[in-house]
Amino acid sequence: MNNHAKKPAHPKRRRQKLPRGWDEARVRKVIAHYERQTEEEAVAEDEAAYKADQQTVMIVPTKLVPAIRELIARR
Numbered sequence: 001m002n003n004h005a006k007k008p009a010h011p012k013r014r015r016q017k018l019p020r021g022w023d024e025a026r027v028r029k030v031i032a033h034y035e036r037q038t039e040e041e042a043v044a045e046d047e048a049a050y051k052a053d054q055q056t057v058m059i060v061p062t063k064l065v066p067a068i069r070e071l072i073a074r075r
Contacts, residue, residue, distance in 0.1 A: 018027065037045070050057055060068060 018024075034042075049055070
């Protein structure tokens with residue numbers, strides 16, 4: 001007889017932590033927005049983001065991302 005406990009068929013899912021001010025409804029609303037968005041609307045949104053005042057888009061090495069996030073979080 002095997003004394004090892006069987007693993008459940010569907011392990012309990014861990015509840016994902018959301019940013020402050022977010023809840024499941026808000027997440028679903030954002031997902032729905034992007035699922036309904038046409039390719040043209042997505043391109044227009046991206047182009048507008050690149051032209052936004054007070055923001056900068058940069059390409060950085062992936063390994064630097066954690067350090068950059070930490071610097072931003074301190075600000």
